[in-house]
Amino acid sequence: MxxxxxxxxxxxxxxxxxxxxxxxxxxxxxxxxxxxxxxxxxxxxxxxxxxxxxxxAGQEIHGRLLAEGIAAVSDSATPLEAVAAGLDTVTASFTPTQREFGPRLREVIAANPELRERAAFKHAGLATAITEALHARGIPEPTASLAAELGVRAFENAYERWIDPANDHPLPALARRELEALKTAAAALE
Missing domain, CATH: 1.10.10.60 (Homeodomain-like)
Structure with missing residues (x-):
């Protein structure tokens, strides 16, 4: 090898x-x-x-992959099923290097206000990419934006768990699990 x-x-x-x-x-x-x-x-x-x-690096690529995954899912998929497909597509693109440098990336961003601001901008950009992809599927507001926020939060939560050296689960599985947990939490709000 x-x-x-x-x-x-x-x-x-x-x-x-x-x-x-x-x-x-x-x-x-x-x-x-x-x-x-x-x-x-x-x-x-x-x-x-x-x-x-x-x-x-790669924010534009991540946004494109999310949109491609959402566009490829069947027309009968719910908004969160479409988001899950987008998460599958983007998380499958992550490399061993990204996992290796994840903890250091988190530390550097946390230590610098300019970088924390840029991280918030990245979050917003990914949410916009998901929202636009859902709009293209005919999903109206506020459903599209809410599903997008859940998707980005699931992605970020899964990434944090994935970069933990004690974790042995693949990123796509973690993202799916996080999205399900958020869906359950949202249902409990009623």
Missing amino acids: ARWEPNARERLVLAALDLFGEQGYESTTVIQIAQRAGLTKTTFFRHFPDKREVLF
């Missing part, structure tokens, strides 16, 4: 996490990140517009 090697994008993320942990987010430059990854500044900017975005 071949040994897994990170690609350039993953190397940049890992280098950024190392440097942010060692010297702080504010003190780290793009040049330092590129050098630590063994790449050039030009290569960095081919992958990311700035150092903040190195930690939020």
